[in-house]
Amino acid sequence: GESVGLHLPTLSVQEGDNSIINCAYSNSASDYFIWYKQESGKGPQFIIDIRSNMDKRQGQRVTVLLNKTVKHLSLQIAATQPGDSAVYFCAEGGGADGLTFGKGTHLIIQP
């Protein structure tokens, strides 16, 4: 079946630097993409989403970029803080029968 994956299982960044987490997807029919953050012992929490008719969307300290040509999604976190340490999942979908999730990238913040 279709799959969504992340390029790196672990990403280590210095506090204050920008973080970029990447995701590849394979279902070209997907029209909705979402990033979740999951802290240890908690359920995933919504960060930001983007629809296929957009290529960029910004939130507070986060930006999602969508490149439909190469089926690539990225999450940028500006001025990374210790509280950003978590596992980040991308997911794609287009209907009410659920999302397909990537395996996750563990973001580690170095002091």
Next chain:
Amino acid sequence: DVKVTQSSRYLVKRTGEKVFLECVQDMDHENMFWYRQDPGLGLRLIYFSYDVKMKEKGDIPEGYSVSREKKERFSLILESASTNQTSMYLCASIPGLAGSYEQYFGPGTRLTVT
């Protein structure tokens, strides 16, 4: 704020036991989902429901069943628990409105089957 709650944060059960995991959402959402989350495998969809008494199999339904008798409650049932069902179980819901796909997750239930 949307709230999705799960009946237990941690459960320890024995092989062969019948296990019920309960999920409740308080925002009148139409669609509800059960996932399991395992290291290196990410979130995998077990079952979902788009209406009361309706259910659909996800990617890994074997060994599980579900019940949706009321709109706000979606139960996951392990008829005879096995050690390979040791996992983190996550419930999620969405409004069901066209174009609204953000899933709201519960805190998860970590199930250990011994």
